[in-house]
Amino acid sequence: MAKYIMSFSQKTSNDKNMTDKKPELSDAMKKKLEPRKFTKNPILGTKFTIAVSSAKGGVGKSTFATNLALALKQIGCKVGLLDADIYGPSIPKMFDINEKPKSDGQTLTPITKYDIQCMSIGFLADQQTPMIWRGPMVTSAIKTFTQKVGWKDLDFIIVDMPPGTGDTQLTFSQEIKMDGAIIVSTPQEVALLDVKRGIKMFDKLGVKILGLVDNMSYFTGDDGKKYKIFGEGGVKRTAEEFEKEFLGEIPINPEVGKCGDEGKPIVEANPEHEISKIYLDFARKIKSTYL
Numbered sequence: 652m653a654k655y656i657m658s659f660s661q662k663t664s665n666d667k668n669m670t671d672k673k674p675e676l677s678d679a680m681k682k683k684l685e686p687r688k689f690t691k692n693p694i695l696g697t698k699f700t701i702a703v704s705s706a707k708g709g710v711g712k713s714t715f716a717t718n719l720a721l722a723l724k725q726i727g728c729k730v731g732l733l734d735a736d737i738y739g740p741s742i743p744k745m746f747d748i749n750e751k752p753k754s755d756g757q758t759l760t761p762i763t764k765y766d767i768q769c770m771s772i773g774f775l776a777d778q779q780t781p782m783i784w785r786g787p788m789v790t791s792a793i794k795t796f797t798q799k800v801g802w803k804d805l806d807f808i809i810v811d812m813p814p815g816t817g818d819t820q821l822t823f824s825q826e827i828k829m830d831g832a833i834i835v836s837t838p839q840e841v842a843l844l845d846v847k848r849g850i851k852m853f854d855k856l857g858v859k860i861l862g863l864v865d866n867m868s869y870f871t872g873d874d875g876k877k878y879k880i881f882g883e884g885g886v887k888r889t890a891e892e893f894e895k896e897f898l899g900e901i902p903i904n905p906e907v908g909k910c911g912d913e914g915k916p917i918v919e920a921n922p923e924h925e926i927s928k929i930y931l932d933f934a935r936k937i938k939s940t941y942l
């Protein structure tokens with residue numbers, strides 16, 4: 652046994668080859684260490700891609716995205732709706748879609764409902780099946796939805812973003828040509844904290860922020876009084892702080908939630924409703940910015 656144990660002090664035949672000089676990196680290694688450059692691919696079949704984001708969960712992103720898509724359609728645009736929320740897709744429920752998209756082995760065909768071309772991971776998996784996926788799988792799904800879906804002749808694709816500042820936001824910002832992001836928030840301080848992080852993320856990644864929307868800004872009681880349940884003016888102040896446009900307010904209205912739950916968002920179910928008119932105003936603003 653002892654003959655296999657060599658003392659550390661004992662010199663070996665390799666020692667004369669050892670040097671203090673750092674080895675030169677090979678060209679291939681140098682290339683690997685360079686900061687990665689991303690190419691931003693446009694989503695084929697659409698003119699403009701607009702994300703509805705927030706970073707904060709549950710502030711009404713999906714409600715806003717679905718109603719904005721329908722409002723844009725109502726003012727004559729051709730619209731697609733891409734549910735980018737892999738872990739918590741909402742479009743199947745909010746648009747009451749229960750069918751699976753067809754595929755020719757290369758391309759997935761979006762499902763058209765209310766004249767909107769839609770795609771969601773929820774169309775491919777059972778509604779109650781959780782997507783237990785690591786980040787790279789999410790990135791891969793996003794790439795499929797943006798590059799391998801047969802979106803056709805669209806003016807706008809509205810992307811319903813998940814909460815947070817993670818893989819999905821990063822993939823969209825770095826690898827997909829995004830024309831703008833709308834930030835939705837409630838006026839509550841705890842929501843705004845996340846929203847500020849979301850704004851900084853898009854700024855850092857060079858995505859243009861079209862503006863901020865104050866959702867659930869107040870509730871009008873039977874007495875006609877406005878109740879500012881989540882505080883007042885926080886979203887507008889945040890917009891000013893970050894030098895972004897303040898796009899406007901949407902009050903709390905139980906009809907909004909009810910229509911979403913029934914699979915026919917308020918703009919489609921009741922275009923004359925006062926809330927639908929607010930979404931139509933947002934849509935006109937977006938249309939005039941781009942078309």
Ligand SMILES: Nc1ncnc2c1ncn2[C@@H]1O[C@H](COP(=O)(O)OP(=O)(O)OP(=O)(O)O)[C@@H](O)[C@H]1O
Pocket residue numbers: 705707708709710711712713714715736739741812813814866867901902903904905906907908909911912
């Ligand atoms: N203006 C509003 N008035 C009343 N209810 C609203 C309004 N906006 C959104 N809601 C309700 O708030 C809840 C959260 O909305 P939504 O699912 O759109 O949020 P989200 O930001 O997409 O959430 P997540 O982060 O989980 O994706 C839903 O029940 C929705 O119906």
Ligand SMILES: [Mg+2]
Pocket residue numbers: 712713714736741811812813
């Ligand atoms: Mg959502």
